[in-house]
Amino acid sequence: MKNQMDTVSIITAFCRKAISLLAIVAFVFSCNPPSPFQRLLETHGRQYDLVILNGQVLDGQDMISRLADILIRDDSIIFVGKVDTSAIVVEQVIDAAGQHVTPGFIDTHAHGDPLETPGFENFLAMGVTTICLGQDGSSPEYENLRPWMDQVDSVGPGVNIALFAGHGTLRQLSGVGYKPVPAPEEMAKMEALLSDALDAGCFGMTTGLEYVPGTYAGDEELAALAKVVGERGGLAMSHVRNEDDDAVEASIRELLRQGQHCNVQVSHIKVVYGKGEERAEEILALLDSARNSSNYAVTADIYPYTASYTGIGIVFPQWAKPPQDYEQVKQERREELLAYLRQKIISRNGPEATLFGTEPYAGKTLAQVAAEQGRAFEEILLDIGPGGASGAYFVMDEALQARLLEDPHVMVCSDGSPTMHHPRGYGSFAKIIEQYVQEERRFSLAEAVRKMASLPAEALGLKDRGLIREGYRADLLVFDPGKVKARATFSEPRRLAEGMDWVVVNGKVAFRDGKLVGRPGKVLRK
Numbered sequence: 001m002k003n004q005m006d007t008v009s010i011i012t013a014f015c016r017k018a019i020s021l022l023a024i025v026a027f028v029f030s031c032n033p034p035s036p037f038q039r040l041l042e043t044h045g046r047q048y049d050l051v052i053l054n055g056q057v058l059d060g061q062d063m064i065s066r067l068a069d070i071l072i073r074d075d076s077i078i079f080v081g082k083v084d085t086s087a088i089v090v091e092q093v094i095d096a097a098g099q100h101v102t103p104g105f106i107d108t109h110a111h112g113d114p115l116e117t118p119g120f121e122n123f124l125a126m127g128v129t130t131i132c133l134g135q136d137g138s139s140p141e142y143e144n145l146r147p148w149m150d151q152v153d154s155v156g157p158g159v160n161i162a163l164f165a166g167h168g169t170l171r172q173l174s175g176v177g178y179k180p181v182p183a184p185e186e187m188a189k190m191e192a193l194l195s196d197a198l199d200a201g202c203f204g205m206t207t208g209l210e211y212v213p214g215t216y217a218g219d220e221e222l223a224a225l226a227k228v229v230g231e232r233g234g235l236a237m238s239h240v241r242n243e244d245d246d247a248v249e250a251s252i253r254e255l256l257r258q259g260q261h262c263n264v265q266v267s268h269i270k271v272v273y274g275k276g277e278e279r280a281e282e283i284l285a286l287l288d289s290a291r292n293s294s295n296y297a298v299t300a301d302i303y304p305y306t307a308s309y310t311g312i313g314i315v316f317p318q319w320a321k322p323p324q325d326y327e328q329v330k331q332e333r334r335e336e337l338l339a340y341l342r343q344k345i346i347s348r349n350g351p352e353a354t355l356f357g358t359e360p361y362a363g364k365t366l367a368q369v370a371a372e373q374g375r376a377f378e379e380i381l382l383d384i385g386p387g388g389a390s391g392a393y394f395v396m397d398e399a400l401q402a403r404l405l406e407d408p409h410v411m412v413c414s415d416g417s418p419t420m421h422h423p424r425g426y427g428s429f430a431k432i433i434e435q436y437v438q439e440e441r442r443f444s445l446a447e448a449v450r451k452m453a454s455l456p457a458e459a460l461g462l463k464d465r466g467l468i469r470e471g472y473r474a475d476l477l478v479f480d481p482g483k484v485k486a487r488a489t490f491s492e493p494r495r496l497a498e499g500m501d502w503v504v505v506n507g508k509v510a511f512r513d514g515k516l517v518g519r520p521g522k523v524l525r526k
């Protein structure tokens with residue numbers, strides 16, 4: 001009897017507990033807390049400019065995509081999540097079902113004049129929404145860059161522009177020119193101009209030490225300028241002094257010395273006529289060791305082609321370039337110069353590996369021009385002179401360059417422009433997706449997006465771009481990665497890339513179905 005009583009009381013107690021538990025659950029559910037979207041409506045209202053629905057969002061950081069909608073007002077991402085379109089009023093709807101949505105790509109090394117070709121369709125067509133100008137030591141030649149920035153804003157570029165102050169330009173503006181050592185007052189002027197450029201919104205400084213006048217600069221000058229960059233949290237990017245296999249490490253070390261004072265980035269990293277993955281590992285190890293022993297960031301960018309493109313001056317000796325008078329050099333040191341050019345071209349894979357990009361020889365190799373004229377190739381070069389042409393040079397090794405590209409600290413650049421006779425200005429970012437992600441599967445699409453969007457944003461110190469996040473600027477792409485194609489070739493270098501269905505810059509559609517439809521870009525001020 002007693003046992004029966006106990007059992008009844010145990011069951012009763014259990015039932016009471018169960019009932020009170022159910023009551024709590026019911027209470028919690030009846031409270032029905034507002035969803036993130038409902039909270040959004042309360043804080044931001046119902047009126048929006050653009051919504052991108054049903055896309056697989058790769059946000060630039062996470063390695064897996066997620067199905068989400070993105071709500072945009074003005075130039076900003078207001079919400080990422082599930083949007084109930086019946087609850088809002090929205091100007092434009094993009095249905096991204098079956099497609100990826102990513103942050104717009106950032107090209108850390110680009111060329112072009114936004115006052116001449118403001119549309120920059122070549123960049124938009126491959127998903128680039130921000131380009132960095134002022135490269136290789138050369139920026140607009142103004143002591144005060146603000147009016148230039150304002151003028152670009154009033155013209156309205158297709159992409160955003162992040163400007164760098166060029167070291168060579170600073171030299172020219174300060175009266176240093178081709179002198180090896182600036183006078184103290186000239187040095188002070190360079191520092192003051194750089195400081196003012198950074199105040200105006202430049203993201204740092206570039207050097208072009210393989211070019212004049214940058215090549216005349218020494219350690220002391222470069223360190224003093226790097227300090228100015230470092231004090232403002234800027235970035236020093238460098239086309240290093242010599243990219244040849246036997247000189248590239250010393251050249252990178254020279255930049256790493258500036259890396260004691262500021263963040264540094266090797267521009268369009270390459271090993272000219274070096275070969276193989278192991279050679280790439282050596283270069284990456286050098287960068288790793290510098291990174292591990294510095295308070296500053298050490299990064300690099302790269303374009304995915306094995307031909308470079310630059311002025312023909314790259315094959316001429318220092319003593320034939322400004323401030324030397326070339327006509328005089330030609331007369332007085334003709335045989336010596338011919339021998340130098342011959343040797344240099346042979347070491348750079350021969351005259352077949354130099355493809356002219358400028359008239360009158362555009363599209364022909366140096367070997368073809370020499371054959372047509374029945375003359376030695378070095379004589380053709382002698383006639384052209386160091387400032388007389390530009391060309392593509394097939395001097396890189398695919399295995400080596402691809403290994404550099406895979407490194408997690410290496411981002412993507414084009415080093416291209418709308419007018420250059422090299423496919424990189426029209427193809428680079430599309431080629432990364434088409435070849436390295438889709439065909440060769442060297443890395444995932446998510447990693448490619450990180451390399452092309454969030455990594456460059458971080459290197460530049462762009463705190464509101466490069467990721468898909470609430471509060472970030474709405475630079476966005478909608479595409480099917482399987483349809484992205486780089487169509488530009490060395491014979492047809494100005495064919496737009498295909499496959500970017502929608503390109504949104506600052507919340508506005510800039511490029512759609514292969515065509516420029518708006519120019520919502522602006523000059524970004526750091």
Ligand SMILES: [Zn+2]
Pocket residue numbers: 136239267268
């Ligand atoms: Zn360069």
